Amino acid sequence: MKILMTASEAVPYAKTGGLADAVSALSLALAKLGHEVRIVIPRYYGINRGELTQVEGAMGVHVGGGEEWCAVYTTALPGSPKKNPVKVFFIDHEKFFGRDGIYGTPAEPDFLDNPRRFTFFCRAAFQLCRKTSWYPDVLHAHDWPTALVPVFLKFGERHGEFANTVSVLTIHNLGYQGIYSKDNFWYTNLGWNDFYAAGFEDWNMMNLLKAGLYSADKLNTVSPNYAEETKTHVQGFRLDGVLRHRSADYMGILNGIDSGLWNPKTDDLLPQKYSVQDMSGKAKAKEALQREFSLSGKSDVPIIGMVTRLTGQKGVGALFGPAYGSAWSICRDMNLQFVLIGTGESWCENELRSLSGRLSNFKAQIGYSENQSHLIEAGADFFLMPSQYEPCGLNQMYSLAYGTLPIVRNTGGLADTVSNYNEEKGTGTGFMFNDLTPSAIYNTVGWAVWAYYNRPKHIEAMRIRGMKQDFSWEKSAKVYIAMYESALNPAP
Template identity: 85%
Template sequence: MKILMASSEAVPYAKTGGLADAVSALSITLAKLGHEVKLVIPRYYGIDRGALTLIPEAMGVPVGGGEEWCAVYTTDLEGSPKKNPVTVYFIDHEKFFGRDGIYGTPSEPDFLDNPRRFTFFSRSVFQLCRKIDWYPEVLHAHDWPAAMVPVFLKFGERREGFAKTVSVLTIHNLGYQGIYSKDNYWYTRLGWNEFYTAGFEDWSMMNLLKAGIYSADKLNTVSPNYAEETKTSAQGFRLDGALRYRAADYTGILNGIDSQLWNPKTDTLLPAKYNPKDMSGKAKNKEALQKEYGLHPDPKLPIIGMITRLTGQKGVGALFGPAYGSAFSICRDMNLQFVLLGSGEAWCENELQSLSGRLSNFKARIGYSEDISHLIEAGADFFLMPSQYEPCGLNQMYSLAYGTVPIVRSTGGLADTVSNFHEETGEGTGFMFNDLTPSAIYNTVGWAVWAYYNRRPQIEAMRLRGMQQDFSWEKSAKKYLDMYESALTPSTK
């Protein structure tokens, strides 16, 4: 099958979150399964042209009142199979993408010209195919920045080489939709009839993701439970009606994890490797984690780990909110240690610094480190994720793979990947709670710590049970292939 991925992010070139990891990993896995996969992203300022190959001659893209011209660079995606590599194409337009930041900067979090930047990018996808004379069977767009791809396919591009092409739109996070003034709509070169029939209208604004939802042949999001949640008013971000309308074409496919990169048997970033048959290395990683964070190296104390963005979505208000968050009480009342790695909202960073100074058993690092993130996953006994909502989540799957027991709120992909501990039978792979409140987090952490001290054989069994779970991308990729086939079937018969 010929598949073209269109995304604003892809590792190792541009990343702000899990979207970049998922796009590249899915592309590589599909190529390993024998499919012809290409990937197109913008060439941002931070992507070195010198490491890429220029495709001769400029490319014109019809937008606005005429054409915008750009260059196209290419290379093979790192990690893709040598006999069937994923080719990456970079759309190089200095005015739109030759700047710091993907969607914005700290001083301008959301670039004013984002609707034009990504309208141009989405239209360039079709021109790229014409330029290289390669037409995909499946155009797979990711999130709101590429949501115009299925719109353009349905309203104008389904001709010439695209007559049998189908579109798929993956929603990685419904909270980000690309809502802008409809004054930008003229730049799409679509008529005002399409503004309404394609689904752009969002009160007095234009909504790019909504248009993609109405226009794509098939839709999915990144976990089955999140797919159901997004069809409710509570977590639908005002698009629950659109998703219910498209329910027959909408499904949830759980993201996978890179089982080569995140594998305690082979992880080169760890002081000691380990596996389900020999867990001794985990104790060595625990000691190294305690030393890294300046904690008393006591092997008997349970360690709670967190790696997170410090935003409301991640539940940090209920955990770290000054005067009402539960973190201080957890560390004051319970015989444990707590380590955190993350960055985000200034108030939360300040509160973490304050807690680190007031509590001897709580230590936080502001920022991100790949080395330390692996050490936390391997060295901690529990991993805390009190998310307000979580489309898929990766860290709970990393934790399970590393024998670190998750403590999570029962939402989205967390509910799909973690099963709750049962005291009588010992079944389960983690500890779960429903309400995002300080008391719920406090009580659930307390339950896990109690089990650590009083039901240790059950905790050890949970570790091994988690390490035996299959979260490979191959499993997920096969479900994507099923979705592609279901989209293609009506078009070819």
Template identity: 55%
Template sequence: MKILMITSEAFPFVKTGGLADAVSALAIALHKCGHDVRIVLPRYYTIRRDSLELLNAPLKINIGNKVYSTSIYKTTMPGTTNRTDKIGLPVYFIDYEPAFGRDGVYGSKTESDFRDNPFRFSILCNGVFELCKKINWYPDIMHAHDWASALVPVLLKFYKRKEQFSQVSSVLTIHNLGYQGVYSKENYPITGMKWTEFYKAGFEDWDNINFLKAGLVSADVLTTVSPTYAQEIQTAAYGFRMDPIIRNRKSDVYGILNGVNIDVWNPMNDNKITANYSVKTMDKKAENKAELQKRMGLKIDSTIPVVGIITRLTDQKGVSELFGPTYGCVYNMCVDFKMQFIVLGSGEKWCEDELRNLNSKLPNMGVYIGYDDELSHLIEAGSDFYLMPSKYEPCGLNQMYSLMYGTLPIVRRTGGLADTVEQYNEKTGEGTGFMLNDLTPRSIYDTVGWAMYAWYNKPEHIKKMKIAGMKKNFSWEMSAKKYEDVYKIAQNKVKE
């Protein structure tokens, strides 16, 4: 099967969140299954041209009455050419300086959301079709990811199936319904769509255009990144106003849990941690804990539980309940419980400032504002618990990393967290983590307190849960098999 992934980010080229990891890992897993998989994304300012191959002749992209002359660069996904009988996974970059020649993927430090994002990602989505013509390669499946590439199934449905793309099916994966690409209606012409299709294609959103909404209406099949999230987004509580559309298409919605890239996240061969370990050598995890405590300026003591968190400091992640200066629970947790608390993250300024304030007051707290990939691996390997009290979590990856690294998740029962973490049974010691139902400071405090009680009073349960978590299988191979089934369903829709 020929599959084209269209995305705004892909690891290791550009990453702002879990989307980049998921797209690349799924593509690699499908590639390993024998499919002809390719990825296309913008060439941002941070992706160096000298590391890429320039394809001959410019790529002309026609949008409305204008023609944009762009360049196409190509490389191979790292790690996909190790076997001599395999062709590497191609990655294409659309290079157009006015759209992508700046620092930032969706926004910058001074402009959180670029006002010309409709133009930028319309260049990407319209360019995809011209790229296929240029390289004379037509996929069976065009797989778009989130709002930035949601225009692809719209263009395919309304225009391109009259051309060389008549047998191409579209799949749109919702990684996070909270980000929809809503902009002023005056941007509509830059999509390449005609005004006569404005309502039919689903763009209209209270006198704005909504890229994701149009994709939800137009794609042959919709997927989300966990079974629970697929159900949640059909409700008003989690649907971000899109739930009526998704309920109307519920027979076309499939929840497929993301996997973990075990080439990157695996305690047995992770070169970013101090000591490698497995279920049989779990005692070596203590070496990572000591190094983590040392790096974060905390007392080196194996008997004190370390609670780690790696997060975007945004409302979705429960930061107000954790760090809010008025009623956040972290201060009381660090004072009341004999524990150490480590935070790696960046985001809203008030939260970054409050974290610095808390760090100055609490000797058992370590804070790193920003992102450090090596530190993120060390936190997973060196922590005893991982806190993830999200308001909603489509899939979540860190709780799966934690389980694989023998670090017990403390999570809210939502989305992919509910699908991957099993609640602790304090009578039997069964389970793989601790769950809270309500997102309140008190609920977080109580659940962390429950975990601390188990640490100090039920060490045999803690060990049992760590072993159970490390034995879980979160491979992308399982997810890829389910996507193969979805692709076949999408293909049958075009044939009908």
């Protein structure tokens, strides 16, 4: 099967979140299963042309009643199978992508020309296929920036070499939809009849994701539970009706994790590797974590870890809200240590600095460090994720792989990957709560800390149980293949 991934991000080239990890990891998993996979992303300013190979000749893209010209570069995705490498193509257009930022900058969070930037990019994906004489069986789009790919396929491109091509659109986060003034619609080169037929209309605006959801042959999101949540008014972000309408073609497929990168048996970023058979390395990681964050080296005190974006989606209001968040009370009342790294909203960053200065058992670092992220996953006893909503989540799966027990809200992919602790039986892999309130977070952290001190055998068994679970991308890739096949061979 030939599959073209169209995306705005892919590691290691451009990343703002889990989308980039998922695109590259899924592509590698599909290639290892024998499928021919290619990725196309924009060539942003930060991607060095000198490390890429230029495809000969300029490429014209029909948009806005005329043509935009661009260059194309290529390379092989790191980690690709030698006999079946994943080729990555980069669309190089200086006016649209030769700037800092993928979607925006701190000064301009959402570039004004984003609808035109990504309209051009989605059109360019079809031109790339023509330029390289390579036509996919499946065009796989990811989130709103490439949601026009299934629209263009359905309303104009599904003929000739694309006659048998099908489209799939993956929702990584329904909260981001690409809603812009419909004054930008002319740039798509589609007719106004298509504007309404494809579902662009959104309260006199143009909604790119909505049009993609109407147009794609198959839809999915990144966990089964989130798929169900998005069909409700509470978490549907006004598109729940569309998703209920498309429910026969919509499913949730859990993201995997890169077990080559996130594996305590092979992790070179840890002071000592460890496994289910020998957990001594986890104790070494805890010691190193306490030194790294200048915490007292008490091996018998539980550590709560967090690696997060400091945004409302991640539940930071209920945890760190000045005067009402629960973090202060947790650290004041409980015999524990709390370590966090993250960046995001300025009020939250300032509150973390304040807490770090006032509490001896709370340490936060603003920013992101790969080394510290791995150290927290391995050295912490619990990992806290009080998300408002979580399409899939990766850190809870990293935590389970490292024998660190998640404390999570019962939502989205968190509910699909963590099973709640049962005090009587000692079963489960983590601790869960339902309401996103300071008291719910406080009580659940307290429950986990109580179990740590009073049910150590339960804690140990839960760690082992979590480490034995299979969150590999190969498992998820096989479900994607089944979805592709159902699109290519629809039931009568």
